[in-house]
Amino acid sequence: MYGVSIGIKPQNTTQLIARIKKGLPLKTFGQLCKNLAVPEKELCRILKIPLSTLARRKKSGQLSFEESERVFRIARLYDKAVELFKQPEFGRKWLKEPAWALGDVAPLDYADTELGAKEVEDLLGRIEHGVFT
Numbered sequence: 001m002y003g004v005s006i007g008i009k010p011q012n013t014t015q016l017i018a019r020i021k022k023g024l025p026l027k028t029f030g031q032l033c034k035n036l037a038v039p040e041k042e043l044c045r046i047l048k049i050p051l052s053t054l055a056r057r058k059k060s061g062q063l064s065f066e067e068s069e070r071v072f073r074i075a076r077l078y079d080k081a082v083e084l085f086k087q088p089e090f091g092r093k094w095l096k097e098p099a100w101a102l103g104d105v106a107p108l109d110y111a112d113t114e115l116g117a118k119e120v121e122d123l124l125g126r127i128e129h130g131v132f133t
Contacts, residue, residue: 002076006031024068026061073117
């Protein structure tokens with residue numbers, strides 16, 4: 001199950017969906033910044049969360065449903081990259097470097113939409129199975 005890197009340990013997909021709908025704790029955002037080794041401002045840009053909204057979330061301690069989905073989307077890709085490349089630093093590096101298969105855009109930037117994230121996930125699957133495109 002993905003999401004462990006940001007402290008989510010649901011028993012099943014139904015529980016995971018319920019947690020995301022409820023809104024993830026703000027600490028998941030901070031953990032994702034740490035895992036990716038990116039500043040808050042950079043992660044806000046990728047997740048399309050205005051800095052003023054992040055400031056409000058720091059007061060409430062909880063992300064909205066939409067923000068939670070976006071945080072989980074990037075965390076899932078991070079987890080998959082780490083699983084594939086076997087070490088966090090290699091997964092992190094891969095996510096940040098331009099990828100030819102994504103039009104020379106870094107996977108992390110390409111994944112700023114659900115469709116882009118799906119493409120990144122597909123690319124990770126192709127790499128895993130030795131299909132280089």
